Amino acid sequence: MYRWTRVLSRRNRRILMVKLSIRLTNIDLKHPIMNASGVMGNSVESIVKLIKSNVSAVVTKTLTLERREGYSTPVLIPLEYGLLNAIGLANPGIDSLYEFVKIVKKHNLPVIASISGRNINEYVESTIKALDAGVDGLELNMSCPHTLDYRVDSIETIREITSSVKSICSKPIWVKLSYSRELIRETGVALESGADAVVLINTIPGMVIDIYVSKPVLSNKYGGLSGPAIHPIAIYCIYSIYREYGCEIIGAGGIVDWKTAIETIQAGARALQLATAFYMKGYGVVNEILKGIEKYMVENNINSIDELIGLAHS
Numbered sequence: 001m002y003r004w005t006r007v008l009s010r011r012n013r014r015i016l017m018v019k020l021s022i023r024l025t026n027i028d029l030k031h032p033i034m035n036a037s038g039v040m041g042n043s044v045e046s047i048v049k050l051i052k053s054n055v056s057a058v059v060t061k062t063l064t065l066e067r068r069e070g071y072s073t074p075v076l077i078p079l080e081y082g083l084l085n086a087i088g089l090a091n092p093g094i095d096s097l098y099e100f101v102k103i104v105k106k107h108n109l110p111v112i113a114s115i116s117g118r119n120i121n122e123y124v125e126s127t128i129k130a131l132d133a134g135v136d137g138l139e140l141n142m143s144c145p146h147t148l149d150y151r152v153d154s155i156e157t158i159r160e161i162t163s164s165v166k167s168i169c170s171k172p173i174w175v176k177l178s179y180s181r182e183l184i185r186e187t188g189v190a191l192e193s194g195a196d197a198v199v200l201i202n203t204i205p206g207m208v209i210d211i212y213v214s215k216p217v218l219s220n221k222y223g224g225l226s227g228p229a230i231h232p233i234a235i236y237c238i239y240s241i242y243r244e245y246g247c248e249i250i251g252a253g254g255i256v257d258w259k260t261a262i263e264t265i266q267a268g269a270r271a272l273q274l275a276t277a278f279y280m281k282g283y284g285v286v287n288e289i290l291k292g293i294e295k296y297m298v299e300n301n302i303n304s305i306d307e308l309i310g311l312a313h314s
């Protein structure tokens with residue numbers, strides 16, 4: 001399970017053993033990089049492509065109890081500094097998970113089901129199906145900025161959903177949140193209600209207007225901003241939560257190269273999720289980032305990812 005890489009350190013003229021593997025909420029991962037929910041995790045073809053990209057775990061597109069069509073186009077706008085999307089949680093429904101899990105398991109990788117619901121019952125029903133399908137963990141998406149009936153706004157609702165899911169779930173639970181002025185309290189409530197880790201951050205609300213037709217470009221008018229534009233916000237959130245709780249954090253938000261990856265780990269993330277990076281750079285981005293992380297570790301005499309986690313706090 002442990003992946004050791006032998007690399008010749010030019011500076012030190014010796015062989016270093018670099019350990020990229022990590023243990024995240026009791027799940028062993030060969031390295032810290034997985035996809036973020038919403039990117040290539042909603043069909044068999046896209047999951048096969050993800051597996052080939054060398055992710056260490058597969059996170060599904062957020063699945064709801066029933067299949068959802070989502071919004072009409074345009075749903076995705078490429079920007080200089082990231083993406084703006086309002087897909088509207090389009091997904092094939094929780095039942096598709098059975099097939100997805102089978103494929104990922106053939107490749108011996110952990111699979112995490114991202115789920116969302118309009119109420120506690122929907123979360124609980126989806127959890128039961130996800131466990132039956134054989135997932136290794138659950139990611140509770142409580143932070144989609146553009147699908148309001150699935151967005152969890154109150155701290156009490158975070159508590160109720162997390163503890164209800166926890167009461168029936170034997171697998172690790174990750175709660176996905178985004179920037180808010182209440183993030184520290186929200187995270188505290190998620191952790192005390194049984195979350196094993198938090199995923200930080202989801203997209204941030206944004207809008208783009210076409211000045212020649214004087215209208216917002218997205219059919220939903222506003223959407224979620226992702227990519228390099230939100231990276232400093234993600235770092236701020238991860239740093240603040242690690243400082244407050246020292247809990248396990250899966251970092252997301254503008255990780256597009258090895259520098260932003262290492263920065264996110266030093267802020268406190270134990271693992272990393274990529275979404276916009278796949279759009280910007282294609283499937284090769286996982287190996288490109290891993291290579292950069294290895295090189296940085298060798299040049300700085302760092303033997304394992306564990307040594308890097310939260311380093312910016314010391």
Ligand SMILES: Cc1cc2nc3c(=O)[nH]c(=O)nc-3n(C[C@H](O)[C@H](O)[C@H](O)COP(=O)(O)O)c2cc1C
Nearest residue numbers: 036037038062141201202226227253254274275276
């Ligand atoms: C096109 C697109 C679809 C997304 N869909 C989901 C989703 O279904 N569930 C979810 O939790 N996050 C979703 N996200 C948010 C990402 O998982 C991630 O948290 C966010 O984009 C920040 O990471 P990034 O800067 O690497 O893109 C989506 C993001 C994008 C760009």
